[in-house]
Amino acid sequence: MRVLGIETSCDETGVAIYDGDLGLIAHAVYSQIEIHAQYGGVVPELASRDHVRKTLPLIHQVLEESETTPSSIDGVAYTAGPGLIGALLVGSALGRSLAWAWGRPAIGVHHMEGHLLAPLIETPAPEFPFVALLVSGGHTQLVDVAGIGDYRVLGESLDDAAGEAFDKTAKILDLPYPGGPELAKLAEHGDPARFRFPRPMTDRPGLEFSFSGLKTFALNCLRTELPKAEDPEQTRADIARAFEDAVVDTLVIKCRRALKTAGRRRLVLAGGVSANRRLRERMNAAIAAEGGETYYPRPNFCTDNGAMIAYAGWHRLQAGQHEPLSFRPKARWPMEGLSRVQSATQL
Numbered sequence: 001m002r003v004l005g006i007e008t009s010c011d012e013t014g015v016a017i018y019d020g021d022l023g024l025i026a027h028a029v030y031s032q033i034e035i036h037a038q039y040g041g042v043v044p045e046l047a048s049r050d051h052v053r054k055t056l057p058l059i060h061q062v063l064e065e066s067e068t069t070p071s072s073i074d075g076v077a078y079t080a081g082p083g084l085i086g087a088l089l090v091g092s093a094l095g096r097s098l099a100w101a102w103g104r105p106a107i108g109v110h111h112m113e114g115h116l117l118a119p120l121i122e123t124p125a126p127e128f129p130f131v132a133l134l135v136s137g138g139h140t141q142l143v144d145v146a147g148i149g150d151y152r153v154l155g156e157s158l159d160d161a162a163g164e165a166f167d168k169t170a171k172i173l174d175l176p177y178p179g180g181p182e183l184a185k186l187a188e189h190g191d192p193a194r195f196r197f198p199r200p201m202t203d204r205p206g207l208e209f210s211f212s213g214l215k216t217f218a219l220n221c222l223r224t225e226l227p228k229a230e231d232p233e234q235t236r237a238d239i240a241r242a243f244e245d246a247v248v249d250t251l252v253i254k255c256r257r258a259l260k261t262a263g264r265r266r267l268v269l270a271g272g273v274s275a276n277r278r279l280r281e282r283m284n285a286a287i288a289a290e291g292g293e294t295y296y297p298r299p300n301f302c303t304d305n306g307a308m309i310a311y312a313g314w315h316r317l318q319a320g321q322h323e324p325l326s327f328r329p330k331a332r333w334p335m336e337g338l339s340r341v342q343s344a345t346q347l
């Protein structure tokens, strides 16, 4: 079965084709970074309009690249939520229309299920069950995963997501949007011993997170230190490093705790922040020390992409799931309500 996947939930237009026998045969991502950078964040209406311009050309591109004709597409998967409603509507309407025109089934995919399953596209793929840490711009969640669609949220952020905290702290440090990767770059030159930021909510039991205090901590630190700094650039780098270390340590502590709580030994990381190099290094070492294993998507499948949607959609379509002509994208959509699918590795 060959599935076309379309992702338009935020500021990336992603399109891909996943084939059950051949795997991922084409994928393309267009990022709207330049459009939103001048505003310092995503402007929803501009995002929707740009998806209108870019989605169809990208679909043509992946069809051509994989020498796929519309008649050999067996189903269409599109991101149906959560995300920006206008942006979701573009991909949903287009995906649903193409499926109807081609006489094929369509399926609305949960964006976070897409992120969660992205590591399964890689080799070696993690086997079920595992614990997943979803760390993106809008979510920080620990999920116990028994199979596809069989999700139990163990804990999540009570305020800012980890990626959001990276982006807001980057803004405080005067770094361009999107700040996460820029902050990580600046932190490379930072002295880890100069400042120590708190590790929020690690001194009490539980698997909840809270990252909003860290950006305030960064702001206060900058305001106190910058006026008296001999080398302001070095001070900014030291603050970036202290912030990154605090986020990474907190995530590592909670992941170890989550594996214990759920009785699992495999940990899967996904979402934009899982591209962070320091997070990967420290997580790998901490989990390996306890005899566990860690899995990630390739770096450009950590952030939004069409491949994860094509892949998640393929699982659901090949299990016979599809949607009627009426479709309704959802800005909010809890992941625990999704239906269970017998996975290919379990068949």
Ligand code: ATP
Binding pocket: 009, 010, 082, 083, 111, 115, 135, 136, 137, 138, 139, 162, 163, 164, 166, 167, 178, 179, 180, 181, 184, 271, 272, 273, 274, 275, 276, 277, 302, 303, 304
């Ligand atoms: P969601 O998936 O929750 O709807 P989103 O789609 O906006 O949110 P992603 O595309 O998965 O999120 O990830 C983007 C986030 O990842 C941004 O907050 C970005 O700053 C962060 N990010 C990307 N690369 C890195 C990195 N190397 N270090 C830290 N953060 C990063």
Ligand code: MG
Binding pocket: 010, 011, 012, 303, 304
């Ligand atoms: Mg994005």
Ligand code: FE
Binding pocket: 111, 115, 136, 137, 303, 304
């Ligand atoms: Fe995302």
